[in-house]
Structure formats: C-alpha cells, structure tokens
Amino acid sequence: xxxxxxxxxxxxxxxxxxxxxxxxxxxxxxxxxxxxxxxxxxxxxxxxxxxxxxxxxxxxxxxxxxxxxxxxxxxxxxxxxxxxxxxxxxxxxxxxxxxxxxxxxxxxxxxxxxxxxxxxxxxxxxxxxxxxxxxxxxxxxxxxxxxxxxxxxxxxxxxxxxxxxxxxxxxxxxxxxxxxxxxxxxxxxxxxxxxxxxxxxxxxxxxxxxxxxxxxxxxxxxxxxxxxxxxxxxxxxxxxxxxxxxxxxxxxxxxxx
Amino acid sequence: xxxxxxxxxxxxxxxxxxxxxxxxxxxxxxxxxxxxxxxxxxxxxxxxxxxxxxxxxxxxxxxxxxxxxxxxxxxxxxxxxxxxxxxxxxxxxxxxxxxxxxxxxxxxxxxxxxxxxxxxxxxxxxxxxxxxxxxxxxxxxxxxxxxxxxxxxxxxxxxxxxxxxxxxxxxxxxxxxxxxxxxxxxxxxxxxxxxxxxxxxxxxxxxxxxxxxxxxxxxxxxxxxxxxxxxxxxxxxxxxxxxxxxxxxxxxxxxxx
Amino acid sequence: xxxxxxxxxxxxxxxxxxxxxxxxxxxxxxxxxxxxxxxxxxxxxxxxxxxxxxxxxxxxxxxxxxxxxxxxxxxxxxxxxxxxxxxxxxxxxxxxxxxxxxxxxxxxxxxxxxxxxxxxxxxxxxxxxxxxxxxxxxxxxxxxxxxxxxxxxxxxxxxxxxxxxxxxxxxxxxxxxxxxxxxxxxxxxxxxxxxxxxxxxxxxxxxxxxxxxxxxxxxxxxxxxxxxxxxxxxxxxxxxxxxxxxxxxxxxxxxxx
Numbered sequence: 001x002x003x004x005x006x007x008x009x010x011x012x013x014x015x016x017x018x019x020x021x022x023x024x025x026x027x028x029x030x031x032x033x034x035x036x037x038x039x040x041x042x043x044x045x046x047x048x049x050x051x052x053x054x055x056x057x058x059x060x061x062x063x064x065x066x067x068x069x070x071x072x073x074x075x076x077x078x079x080x081x082x083x084x085x086x087x088x089x090x091x092x093x094x095x096x097x098x099x100x101x102x103x104x105x106x107x108x109x110x111x112x113x114x115x116x117x118x119x120x121x122x123x124x125x126x127x128x129x130x131x132x133x134x135x136x137x138x139x140x141x142x143x144x145x146x147x148x149x150x151x152x153x154x155x156x157x158x159x160x161x162x163x164x165x166x167x168x169x170x171x172x173x174x175x176x177x178x179x180x181x182x183x184x185x186x187x188x189x190x191x192x193x194x195x196x197x198x199x200x201x202x203x204x205x206x207x208x209x210x211x212x213x214x215x216x217x218x219x220x221x222x223x224x225x226x227x228x229x230x231x232x233x234x235x236x237x238x239x240x241x242x243x244x245x246x247x248x249x250x251x252x253x254x255x256x257x
Numbered sequence: 258x259x260x261x262x263x264x265x266x267x268x269x270x271x272x273x274x275x276x277x278x279x280x281x282x283x284x285x286x287x288x289x290x291x292x293x294x295x296x297x298x299x300x301x302x303x304x305x306x307x308x309x310x311x312x313x314x315x316x317x318x319x320x321x322x323x324x325x326x327x328x329x330x331x332x333x334x335x336x337x338x339x340x341x342x343x344x345x346x347x348x349x350x351x352x353x354x355x356x357x358x359x360x361x362x363x364x365x366x367x368x369x370x371x372x373x374x375x376x377x378x379x380x381x382x383x384x385x386x387x388x389x390x391x392x393x394x395x396x397x398x399x400x401x402x403x404x405x406x407x408x409x410x411x412x413x414x415x416x417x418x419x420x421x422x423x424x425x426x427x428x429x430x431x432x433x434x435x436x437x438x439x440x441x442x443x444x445x446x447x448x449x450x451x452x453x454x455x456x457x458x459x460x461x462x463x464x465x466x467x468x469x470x471x472x473x474x475x476x477x478x479x480x481x482x483x484x485x486x487x488x489x490x491x492x493x494x495x496x497x498x499x500x501x502x503x504x505x506x507x508x509x510x511x512x513x514x
Numbered sequence: 515x516x517x518x519x520x521x522x523x524x525x526x527x528x529x530x531x532x533x534x535x536x537x538x539x540x541x542x543x544x545x546x547x548x549x550x551x552x553x554x555x556x557x558x559x560x561x562x563x564x565x566x567x568x569x570x571x572x573x574x575x576x577x578x579x580x581x582x583x584x585x586x587x588x589x590x591x592x593x594x595x596x597x598x599x600x601x602x603x604x605x606x607x608x609x610x611x612x613x614x615x616x617x618x619x620x621x622x623x624x625x626x627x628x629x630x631x632x633x634x635x636x637x638x639x640x641x642x643x644x645x646x647x648x649x650x651x652x653x654x655x656x657x658x659x660x661x662x663x664x665x666x667x668x669x670x671x672x673x674x675x676x677x678x679x680x681x682x683x684x685x686x687x688x689x690x691x692x693x694x695x696x697x698x699x700x701x702x703x704x705x706x707x708x709x710x711x712x713x714x715x716x717x718x719x720x721x722x723x724x725x726x727x728x729x730x731x732x733x734x735x736x737x738x739x740x741x742x743x744x745x746x747x748x749x750x751x752x753x754x755x756x757x758x759x760x761x762x763x764x765x766x767x768x769x770x771x
Contacts, residue, residue, distance in 0.1 A: 288542050289544065289546060289708055289709065292543055292708035296753065304584050307584075307587065309619050310620065313617060314616075500754070501754035501755055502754060505751050505754040507752075507753075508706070508752040508754070
C-alpha cells in the first residue's frame, strides 16, 4: 500500500471556518450517516426533497449533493428542480452516480445529469467507467474494477463535463482531466460500512464551496476521510466500533498534532 | 452556563412503566435514531406512513409525532390523515416544524397544522419565531436565534394554539403561554449529532401520553435528554462515541444514583 | 433460559465465501442498520426501489428481501415488480410481514404476497399468527404472543406457502412445516434496538442463497444473530454500545475460538 498522504490542515481549517451548508438529495440508506459525517467535519447538512423546496433551498445552500442510490421517478423530479436552483444561483452541485451502468433507469438519468455542469462527480471505478459508456458497471454498489484502471475514463469524463472527477478505491484519484492528484491511506474496512462513499461525496460537495483551488480542496477532503479511516481502523474492535471511530476521528481531526 | 436541573425520577419511572407507543411520521434522516432514543427511554416507536394506515394507527397509538423535515406532497397527505385519526381518538399529537420559515411549502403546511390542536410544538428559536410570523426562520435546520429570544413568540404560539410550546437551545423553555419552565444542562455536542432535536420531539410526544401534569411531564422529558447529553459528553471521544453514549445514558438513566 | 446453541461455523464460512448480494426493499427506519448487519457478516446489500429497477435488480441479486414496515402504495408497486423479477430468475425472496394483522393495507397486501412462493417468511409470534388468520396481530411492531405459541401457526403457514417460516423470540423456531429447528441464545436487549428483527430477515434472505440445506442454513443464520446478541450484551454499557457491539461481534464472528 502507498504511504498515506499527510493531512491538509489549512484546508481543514478553512472547511471548519466556512462550515458549508450542504443540501443533500441522497439515498434512503445513508441519510443519517451522511449528515453525521458532515457535522463531524464542521459542515452543516440539510436534506430538502420536495421539488419546489429543493429548487428554493439549492439557491440558499453552499453546495448541492445529488446521489442516485435509491432513485425513484419522484426523486428524479426533485433532483432536476434542485439542480435548476443550483445552476440559477451558481451553487456548485456534485453527482454520486451510485450503481450506474447495470440499472437502466438511473443510467439514463445520470447521462442526462452529467450534461448539467456538475462541479464534481465522485464514484467508484465501475461507476466512472460506466458513465463514459465503456462498460456495464459493477454488480450492485460494489466496484468490480480498480480505481487506477478507471483513471483514463475519469479524465475523459472530466474533459467532457467540466467537472472534477473523483474515483475512489484503495487510492483515490482526483482529476480535472489534465491534472490528477492521488490520495492514499484509508482502510479496507471503509468498504464494509454502508455509506462511506456516499458520505465522501457529500464532503466533496462541501469542498466545492470552499475558497481556493477546487481540485486541491477536493483532494484534501478525500484525505480527511482516508485519514479518519486509517485512524479508526487502528482503534476499532469490529465494524460497529469502526464506524463510531470514523466519526470520532473526523470530529477531533487536527486538534492534536 | 446555568446549573443543570436534577433528573425528574418520578416522571422517568412513570415513562418507563407506561411505555408509550409513539406513532412517528418523521423525516427520512432521523428515523432510526428517533426509534432508538424512544426505545432507550422505554417507549415503543412505530413508523406507519401510508395514509389509510396512518389514520388507523394514530387511533391505536398513545401519541403521534409529526416532523416535517423531509416533507413531500405525499407525506403531507399521510400527516393529515394521521392527525385526523389522532383527533378522532383523542390521541395527543406533537409538531416538530423543522426548518419552517425559509421554505414555502412546509411553512404554509405548518400554518395549517397548528390550527389542528397540537398537544405540543417543539422547535428551535428560529422555527418558533417563524411559526408566529415574526421572521423568516433560520438557515436550514440550524437556529440563528437564541432560545430566550424566542420565549415571547413561544408564549404567543401557546396561547394561539392551545399547545405546550418547547423552544430548545442552550436552555430549553417549556411554556403553556402562562407558566414557563426552564430546563438547563446538556451539551453543545448535541447540536452536532443529527436528530437530537427531532428525537426530543418524539420524547415530548411520549410525555404527552403520560398521566399527570403535561407541562411538568414535558419539562421532565427535556431534562432526560439534557441529562443524557451532559453524561455522554463527559465520556465521549468525539461525535461518534457521543451519539452512542447518549443512547447508553438514556437506557441506563436512573438505575444508579 | 435455554442453553445457547453453538455457532454453526461451516455455514458461517460458506456465508462469507459466497457473500450473497441481497436486494433489500425494506422499511425507512432500518435501511442503514440492515445494510451494516449484512456487511458485518460478509454479505453485500443493495437497496434498489424504483419499480423497473427493482425487477431488473432482483434478477441479478442472489436473494430479495421484502419488508413492509413502512409500506406505501408506491412501494407496493416496487415490491410486486421485484418479486416478478425474482420469480422469473429463480432468485429466492423472503417476506418480513412487519406489524401485519392490525393494519389493513399491509395485511391485505401480505395475504397476496404469501401466494407468490416466498422462500422464507420471518416474523414475530403475533405477525405469524396474524398471517394465518388466527388473530388480529400485535400492537405496532411488538409481539404480544410468545414464539412457542406461534409454532402451530408457523407450521401451518409453511405448509400453506411452501416457505420456511421463522418465528423469532426468546427462542427462534425455524420450520418447513414438518421439521422444526429451535435456536436459543441472544439477549433481551435485541428487542430494544430498532431493526434487529428486520436485519435478521435480511440475513435469512442471504441464507436462502447459500448451497446446502435451506432449513439448516436459516437456522444457522438465526444463530449468528443470537450469538452476536449474547456477546454484545456482555460487553455493552447500555443500548448504544450494545448496537455497536452487535456489529462488532458479527464482523469478528468465528475469527477466534
């Protein structure tokens, strides 16, 4: 495994000072965990899902997260309205294309969404490869490809959409199509707690609201999760205490040397 | 900070003995946490959301909680039917007007709901001020006003609706419009775990089902959460273990001196 | 209390090796906990709920879980389509008839579902008794009957539907109508954490996807939860740490003697 990257303390301090208000339209499974991850890092989550309110709130929020993990036709309406509100107000919005590729409804929907100027897209290798039309995606929510194998697809997707594309795996890749940052660290246990990837997408959305270089800010955000995962893995006695330790580590991150 | 109030053991024992069955129509984010908080205190939660069933079940339950945090048009129908069932059966119902004020759909809906004889209303300062039409509410789910500043609004709302109104913050205020109880204690960490306020509203609903003085019972219920928050903060190593400790403290509350 | 059954290590190893992909259409309250329980045991959860996708995914998955805890008319459509997909692809599907009996909409719906060849049905005593039309069910989600009292109903239901029927309680009963296995162990604390029963149903679904004798596999799966519950109860300091310990115990189960 690659040496873990050091924690980017300046971005962490900026994150906490700005405390981005992140409007999350996300899947049914990870709502509480996503909110608690954002709170642990010092951001402010809000889940607003009625179409009119989604459009209204996306204009107030600092960033909008769209996650299609439990997409329905009704939610698709709210997502479109949320993105309308975000684009009208210059609120950056981020796409998490959960399980795209193998499932038709969400795949067609995500193909439409990526034309709507997302600030960032975060997925696993199978999802990113599927989004650029190179495969049929993974099996359910798990990636069947390695993150590095998806880097060409990620770069192509970034150039095609204008988004920063994040492919997460043992090493995360963050690319704008030209520049690519890698983020190492973390723990394999993160793949065995539901919602770590979805919550990272919310952190990426928060990072899009920060001042400074967006690519660097997002890479720093990926590093926060890797760092917390590594820390939690050392202290945990199984997957329950690992998830608790992840929130502990994020909330105390940077407080001691 | 004010000295924490002592735990109201008689009401705690009554709560556990009665084990109120609380019908919760609440937001997508806090469902599990709300249920676990109620279970930890000895109550029995049930989330029943199909309109016909909501009306049917509200008549069986000991109390009904309505929380508009992720309100949709479909959920609004279930809420109306639930309240119909509650009113017909004299089941007390409680409103948590999450983020009311800034968002139009829920604000209009909550203005209709407060005319339907809620037994109690629990919100933060911004929400209570917004409900009586004195401001445009907070920014998302967080209050931008102090609890004490909302006391006049709370008293007015209580007189207008006949409900006990609870404004939570560093100190909680519980008022029927004439009498006001304050509840001190707790921890700032409670604002950094999603759902503590929403779960308190469920506890308030359970307290409405207890025999005895409703104002005193609700103030005692607020005290249970303050007490558990204080206890958990002393033992936690971050926000993950704080949330775990909160449930631990509630479930063991009153067992040792 | 009966002596706890020993852990069935061969089935545990098979479970982890096969890592069944379990498609869950379940209630709003237990989504994350269900996913994390499956992950802790080494299975792979996926919640896919849009009707077209539900049918498509049920054919890809190794098992399908249907839980009616927060049934709505829209969800009923997704459930029907999911079962269509499962039956067409010979994917075993499992029914958790939460709170059936007292509530009309779900009771009528479950009566239709049990005609669609479920591989297994898991409920508490009141639910199983209600499903065979012998009573009006429990009060909310809690059973008002003992598991042993429901054994005749479980046997009748198994013969009527062809499903393995699991009645959970202080002792679990697993029956195909002729043979019955009992599973002892566990902890009363499991009834005070939301979703332990619902998550067990997901484990039962995963067990239906394993090679070997289905009755034995399901009984083993019930034993995993009993074993973890017993272990967690010994280490917990309240209900919060009990839930964490349950996930810890499942994830480390069988690693040490």
